[in-house]
Amino acid sequence: MEKSLLLLCFLAFFTACSDDSENQAVGDDNQLPVGNKVVLLKVDLLTNTFEGGKELTFPEDDAFTLVYDYNPPGDFGDITLIYEEVSQPVFAGGIVWAGMGEMTYPESIDAAETFSTINNPVSQPDESDFVLVSVDEPATSPFLSEIDYDAIWTSVNNLAVVKEYRHSNPESKVSLFLYTPSVGVGDPADWDWFVILKN
Template sequence: MKKSLLLLCFLAFFTACSDDSETQAVGDDNQLPVGNKVVLLKVDLLTNSFEGGKELAFPENSNFTISTDFNPAGDFGDITLIYEEVSEPIFSGDIIWMGLGQMTFPESINTPEEFPTIQNPVSQPDESQFALVSVDEPATSPFLSDIDYDAIWSSVNNLAVVKEYRESNPESKINLFLYTPSVGVGDPAEWDWFVILKN
């Protein structure tokens, strides 16, 4: 009886170890499947230059809805974008009145040089393929009413990760989020677009 119990415990432990080998650590040491990914690509609002990005892995889910948790800046505010189907953050950052907030999640992003490029850029999607992740922040309204989709897309269309994501999920929306860490007398030179794609 004791031998059978020990054998069962050993098999359970071995199975758990095998399952771990198929996952990737992301964020706070969470073990997550590597199949469901989202990439954030940072583009300067005024120059439309690519400034880096981050690829994130999440629990398996074929759907992708972004919800927001927005606290307007009285003095200090913040914004969090949430992958609704798995209840996990995609992005979060401070918003400071008459100051400058910082992105708090992801804690860092990869530099542009860390993103392999391709020779033939990915074709410009139709404007209907873009979806705006908006929040009720009046200072951003002039920039949200006249978005230069061509310029934003041109800044990331030569990235291998964009080609990979668009080929694996061509019907998915290309989400655009304007992060404004400074409001009040905010400086648009400190603001960035985030292009958000799901594979």
């Protein structure tokens, strides 16, 4: 009798869990919530070649503001981009005078080949929808004063993740960050744009 009672309790519990799972999976969109995500897409400064990226997950928040913590390189410096509303890093990297810093967060990025592509490129947002995240004034940097938005966007506009993010959050701004790990006698061939999108 005890075994039968335990079996019935187990079946009732299992059935309740199954019903909860089905209720979560079948919503208005017939899909689970995607969560609060930000994607970093790395684009070579000189060639505008997409080099890979990383999708990051954060605590839930509808807003997205990027601020930075910058330590200028006397010899060694660094910069951290912070998702202000949740107080978590989005990017961090070293900056070396007459040398070469490296990205420290995320620790790695996924290779370009791992990103699915689409046949119909995503339309480029208006130039006013791009936000430059920079410690330098555009007037004093040739790479910031004459940004080739078309070339940068064309390098990522055929990625499925870009379509997904722009579809789920079409009003969001597209953040652009130029990472310069080498400065002073730094080589622009070492520099990269990061296109940053929030879903």
